[in-house]
Amino acid sequence: MKIRIGIGILVFFTLMALVGPLLLPADPAATSDAGLQGPSAEHWLGTTQTGQDVLTQIVHGSRVSMGVGVLSAVIATVFAIAVGLVGGYFGGAVDEVLSVLTNIFLVLPALPLIIVLAGYLPQRGVASVAVVIAVTGWAWGARVLRAQTLSVRRRDFVEAARAAGEGPFRVVFFEIMPVLLPVIATSFLATVVGAILAEAGLSFLGLADLSTVSWGSMLYFAQNGQALLIGAWWWFVPPGLCIALIGTGLALVNFGLDEIANPRLRTIRQPRRPKLATAIPEEARS
Amino acid sequence: MRFLTRRLGFYLLTAWAAVTLNFLIPRMMPGDPVDLLVARLKGNVDPAAIEAMKRAFGISDAGLWTQYVDYLGNLFRGELGRSITFFPTEVSTVVADSLPWTIGLVGVATLISYVVGTSLGVLMAWKRGTWLDGVLPAATFLHAVPYFWVALVLVFVFGSTLQWFPGSRAYGLEVTPGFTWEFVASVGYHATLPAVTIVLASMADRILGMRNVMVTTLGEDYVVMAEAKGLTSRRVMWAYAARNAILPNITSFALSLGFVVGGSVLTEIVFSYPGIGSMLLKGVENEDFPLMQGIFLVISLAVLVANLLADLAYVILDPRTRQ
Numbered sequence: 001m002k003i004r005i006g007i008g009i010l011v012f013f014t015l016m017a018l019v020g021p022l023l024l025p026a027d028p029a030a031t032s033d034a035g036l037q038g039p040s041a042e043h044w045l046g047t048t049q050t051g052q053d054v055l056t057q058i059v060h061g062s063r064v065s066m067g068v069g070v071l072s073a074v075i076a077t078v079f080a081i082a083v084g085l086v087g088g089y090f091g092g093a094v095d096e097v098l099s100v101l102t103n104i105f106l107v108l109p110a111l112p113l114i115i116v117l118a119g120y121l122p123q124r125g126v127a128s129v130a131v132v133i134a135v136t137g138w139a140w141g142a143r144v145l146r147a148q149t150l151s152v153r154r155r156d157f158v159e160a161a162r163a164a165g166e167g168p169f170r171v172v173f174f175e176i177m178p179v180l181l182p183v184i185a186t187s188f189l190a191t192v193v194g195a196i197l198a199e200a201g202l203s204f205l206g207l208a209d210l211s212t213v214s215w216g217s218m219l220y221f222a223q224n225g226q227a228l229l230i231g232a233w234w235w236f237v238p239p240g241l242c243i244a245l246i247g248t249g250l251a252l253v254n255f256g257l258d259e260i261a262n263p264r265l266r267t268i269r270q271p272r273r274p275k276l277a278t279a280i281p282e283e284a285r286s
Numbered sequence: 287m288r289f290l291t292r293r294l295g296f297y298l299l300t301a302w303a304a305v306t307l308n309f310l311i312p313r314m315m316p317g318d319p320v321d322l323l324v325a326r327l328k329g330n331v332d333p334a335a336i337e338a339m340k341r342a343f344g345i346s347d348a349g350l351w352t353q354y355v356d357y358l359g360n361l362f363r364g365e366l367g368r369s370i371t372f373f374p375t376e377v378s379t380v381v382a383d384s385l386p387w388t389i390g391l392v393g394v395a396t397l398i399s400y401v402v403g404t405s406l407g408v409l410m411a412w413k414r415g416t417w418l419d420g421v422l423p424a425a426t427f428l429h430a431v432p433y434f435w436v437a438l439v440l441v442f443v444f445g446s447t448l449q450w451f452p453g454s455r456a457y458g459l460e461v462t463p464g465f466t467w468e469f470v471a472s473v474g475y476h477a478t479l480p481a482v483t484i485v486l487a488s489m490a491d492r493i494l495g496m497r498n499v500m501v502t503t504l505g506e507d508y509v510v511m512a513e514a515k516g517l518t519s520r521r522v523m524w525a526y527a528a529r530n531a532i533l534p535n536i537t538s539f540a541l542s543l544g545f546v547v548g549g550s551v552l553t554e555i556v557f558s559y560p561g562i563g564s565m566l567l568k569g570v571e572n573e574d575f576p577l578m579q580g581i582f583l584v585i586s587l588a589v590l591v592a593n594l595l596a597d598l599a600y601v602i603l604d605p606r607t608r609q
């Protein structure tokens with residue numbers, strides 16, 4: 001159930017980013033005389049101070065926000081795979097160095113680092129922002145993948161591949177990596193959310209490309225346009241809600257997967273927890 | 287003890303990495319920050335100021351290694367250079383003025399969030415199948431909500447619309463700073479919304495994390511044993527299950543601290559709170575590179591110290607690490 005709702009949310013937003021701009025082809029930055037209007041039949045989500053249609057901005061902005069999220073998650077995941085798998089497989093000094101590097105990036109506060117890096121960027125285009133976010137977003141994935149690699153590397157098929165004379169890089173990327181694909185997928189999705197949040201934060205601070213419409217830049221202009229004082233809730237509620245919903249969708253998918261792995265975490269059960277009930281294994285009870 | 291020495295070594299290494307990163311970033315990025323600045327000011331800078339800025343960055347024609355040694359030497363003397371935004375104030379003075387605000391706000395908010403979130407997680411695991419399960423979807427949603435958006439919504443509802451709480455600044459214009467009841471009350475009143483933002487946005491992780499570990503712990507033999515002995519369920523819940531389930535939660539809490547700090551940077555900016563986050567943004571907006579770097583360093587070191595404290599707590603709570 002959780003997984004289904006989660007996937008539903010994710011599919012909805014993916015479609016919004018892919019198909020939405022085709023259905024609402026109007027320029028999201030186009031201004032009009034009808035400024036600061038509440039939701040109406042003409043403007044479903046109202047308009048901004050300069051008369052831009054909020055719904056059009058949300059739909060077009062989803063491309064930028066999710067695009068930066070996916071792009072930077074791809075970069076971060078490739079890096080996480082390289083560091084995690086190589087460290088986990090080779091062990092020894094290589095692993096020691098890569099682990100310390102991973103842990104350092106895990107402990108350093110990501111957002112301040114992103115802000116500082118963005119501060120030095122001469123041009124804040126979509127691609128450079130994605131790279132900056134990826135720099136701080138790979139460590140968690142690398143740590144998870146390293147742990148998984150450690151558990152896989154002594155399995156028979158890996159030993160067999162090694163015995164057959166396959167080179168270490170072939171073993172790592174063609175024998176071990178395919179087995180870890182589900183883990184890679186989960187960590188990739190989690191990284192996407194982190195990156196969407198980071199992009200939104202950066203745009204909100206005015207440190208990303210403000211000439212393109214994204215959910216973060218909408219929030220930036222809403223705050224600077226006094227939307228809070230004027231009471232124009234339709235201007236700043238939808239972008240934040242979209243970000244939070246994508247995150248919720250993804251968390252639901254992840255929790256759902258966790259519950260399949262660990263049935264105890266499920267919520268649907270008998271109304272009262274009888275004493276000692278936990279002593280009986282879940283499978284035996286049903 | 288070995289555990290602590292190892293961790294201490296790791297934090298020293300990380301501190302060194304943060305310091306070195308701070309040294310390398312401006313030098314790796316295209317363009318010289320001072321040239322960038324001078325170009326921005328369209329040449330209206332007198333040569334002495336340019337020289338001062340170059341000194342502040344430690345930019346010289348000397349080799350990279352000499353610059354690095356000079357930079358480290360300055361750091362050890364606590365010299366972070368001069369801020370350009372607040373010229374000629376030293377960066378360390380700007381930091382010293384803004385840091386207490388942040389530590390007070392983030393410290394109190396994080397503490398509340400941790401205590402409430404952990405307790406809720408324990409209760410939710412204990413009372414699975416009751417109405418408390420309804421908190422789960424809400425927590426899942428809060429877990430993904432951006433801090434600054436929570437802040438915007440709170441300012442809108444409780445600041446502008448209902449006007450219950452002030453939506454900006456750290457204390458009222460009518461009070462003068464000092465150890466008076468008026469001032470302290472004003473500070474508390476102004477900190478309410480920012481603190482609620484941080485608590486709301488960071489609590490969900492604690493709830494979900496604690497619930498999951500607690501549910502697993504509840505299946506352990508010693509918990510069943512405690513129940514079978516006829517101990518009160520309160521005792522079983524807190525003294526047996528929660529005490530053990532809290533250990534992994536402390537580690538994950540320490541790791542998520544960087545996230546809380548990042549979120550509070552954004553929160554401060556929404557509330558124009560005079561903490562280190564607002565200063566960081568000012569530094570970036572004004573291309574005040576010494577200020578940016580100094581603040582990043584201080585934030586990183588603060589997170590490292592907080593992590594070290596969490597490790598200490600871990601050692602105190604888990605006797606196995608003391609062997």
